[in-house]
Amino acid sequence: DAGITQSPRHKVTETGTPVTLRCHQTENHRYMYWYRQDPGHGLRLIHYSYGVKDTDKGEVSDGYSVSRSKTEDFLLTLESATSSQTSVYFCAISDVGNQPQHFGDGTRLSIL
Amino acid sequence: KNEVEQSPQNLTAQEGEFITINCSYSVGISALHWLQQHPGGGIVSLFMLSSGKKKHGRLIATINIQEKHSSLHITASHPRDSAVYICAASSGYALNFGKGTSLLVTP
Numbered sequence: 768d769a770g771i772t773q774s775p776r777h778k779v780t781e782t783g784t785p786v787t788l789r790c791h792q793t794e795n796h797r798y799m800y801w802y803r804q805d806p807g808h809g810l811r812l813i814h815y816s817y818g819v820k821d822t823d824k825g826e827v828s829d830g831y832s833v834s835r836s837k838t839e840d841f842l843l844t845l846e847s848a849t850s851s852q853t854s855v856y857f858c859a860i861s862d863v864g865n866q867p868q869h870f871g872d873g874t875r876l877s878i879l
Numbered sequence: 880k881n882e883v884e885q886s887p888q889n890l891t892a893q894e895g896e897f898i899t900i901n902c903s904y905s906v907g908i909s910a911l912h913w914l915q916q917h918p919g920g921g922i923v924s925l926f927m928l929s930s931g932k933k934k935h936g937r938l939i940a941t942i943n944i945q946e947k948h949s950s951l952h953i954t955a956s957h958p959r960d961s962a963v964y965i966c967a968a969s970s971g972y973a974l975n976f977g978k979g980t981s982l983l984v985t986p
Contacts, residue, residue: 798972809883809965809976817972825973826880857922867912867924868974 770794773858773871781879786845788874790858792838798861799841800868801825801833803854810857816841848878881906881968885977892984898953900980902966903946911942911949912967912974922965925951956984 770793780786790799801813812825814833822833830852832844845852855875859868882905892898902911913925926933926940928949933940937956942949953960961984967974 807978809978810967810974811976812973815972855920859922867927869924870922873920873922 771858771860771869771871773856773874775874776872777875779877779879780848782849783847786848786876786878788843788856788858788876790841790843790860790871792841792860794860794862794869795838796860796862796869797838798863798868799835800859800861801831801841801843802857802859803827803852804857804873805854813843813856850878852876853878881908881970881975883966883968883975883977885964885966885980887980888978889981890983892956892982894957894984894986896956896984898956898960898982898984900951900964900966900982902949902951902977904949904968904975905947906970907944907947908968908970910969911940912969913940913949913951914965914967916963916965916979918962925964953982958984958986960984 772791774789800815802810804810811827816822816835834842855873857873858871861868884903886901910929912927916922937954939952963979963981965979967976
């Protein structure tokens, strides 16, 4: 299995608080992605990275920011969490942009 | 944005049955992906194909580029095949995902 670790795995927090999710990989893959998964929707891309300090927005980027200061780490930050951001968040990696992506185990985030 | 539609949304089958899950997409793609998500959440890539057919064990994936359609077949289904199957269309870096097909295989 591809070495991808998401932390935390579960988090409950209150509206208005900042939240940071971490994705750590040991595969030295260039591309890293953050998705959210909600009932009634497919996986939706929040942000992705194509290299250190190189990031771009996805389909549902409003309210989220990302950073990638090292190849192995991709951070997703909710500056001021809202209840609509309650979701399961998945990180994924790929070596080349069009290749199969390997997924982390997900982070279940609840915002009350 | 590439609209990806899957059918059926839910599927129940008896062990041993042949299963087909369909996926259609709206615009040209570079590849079509099939993924599997078990209860508990883990997502695994099953296939990536841009033409023809691929087979892995009891799973077969086909794609018809002209018709913008792909199918995932499971032969001799087994309860351990119970999962959500997701198709995703890619062009460049981006994957556009369908909403998934929830499959339950009963003994």
